[in-house]
Amino acid sequence: MIAIDNKLISDSVLEAQFVCDLNKCKGGCCEDGDAGAPLEIEELNELISNYEVIKPYLTPEGIKAIEKQGKYIYDTEFGWVTPTVNSGICAYGIRDEKGIIKCGIEQAYYDGKLKWKKPISCHLFPIRIQKSQQDEDLEYVNYEPRQDLCKAACKLGKQLKVPVYIFLKEAIIRKYGEEFYEALAASAEVVKK
Structure with missing residues (x-):
């Protein structure tokens, strides 16, 4: 798990691979x-x-x-x-x-x-954000694909070698800003090494 500002991001956001495959899941989420x-x-x-x-x-x-x-x-x-x-x-x-x-x-x-x-x-989606019960400023950022529904997206992500955080770059920037995303991408590079 890594921390950026008041967000705790699960390692799977950086390491797991995911690309929506709408032709397979039909937008079932x-x-x-x-x-x-x-x-x-x-x-x-x-x-x-x-x-x-x-x-x-x-x-x-x-x-x-x-x-x-x-x-x-x-x-x-x-x-x-x-x-x-x-x-x-x-x-x-x-x-x-x-x-x-x-x-x-x-x-x-x-x-x-x-x-x-x-x-x-x-x-x-499939990142889910939860607020901490103890600290209202703290957020947990987790990767939570649906087990059956997202099988094709997980497979396509692995095939294309696209990490979750890259697939969701636009959404992450929309939620937390460019600076946060750059810190996240830098953290992913460190984790890779």
């Missing part, structure tokens, strides 16, 4: 789980203020779930999360013609309608 996508407090306002821009990208089932449950809900185990359709797919998820689940929020972002890409928990 958007529907396989115990709740919707975890949300940070500031992201709640993003959903409120941008919902009308996001709504045209959503499925009728997703819109219905959001109208019934709300743009976000509170889960006693996970905190603020996105609502789901019948405890399955994220209400903001959409399936393309190949059956791959994509994010309606992200599609609006790619079309230039939003400046917010999607929830950071989704962007960082």
Whole structure:
């Protein structure tokens, strides 16, 4: 485990290899789980203020779930999360013609309608961030792929020799900044030796 600022990063973030293989997993992380996508407090306002821009990208089932449950809900185990359709797919998820689940929020972002890409928990997956129970400033940064769902991504990562932190460079920089990422990359070089 390495420490950068007030973050404890598991060695597997630096050493494990991972590249999403959407053709194999079909974006299953958007529907396989115990709740919707975890949300940070500031992201709640993003959903409120941008919902009308996001709504045209959503499925009728997703819109219905959001109208019934709300743009976000509170889960006693996970905190603020996105609502789901019948405890399955994220209400903001959409399936393309190949059956791959994509994010309606992200599609609006790619079309230039939003400046917010999607929830950071989704962007960082399979990295999961947890706050310390004892020290509210301390965060644990762990690599937690889903055992079956992410098999193809783990295999592709090994094949391409792409470490998790490199695959998730954009998301890590979005969350913690360029300076943090550079420190992380430098730490990875030290660990390699």
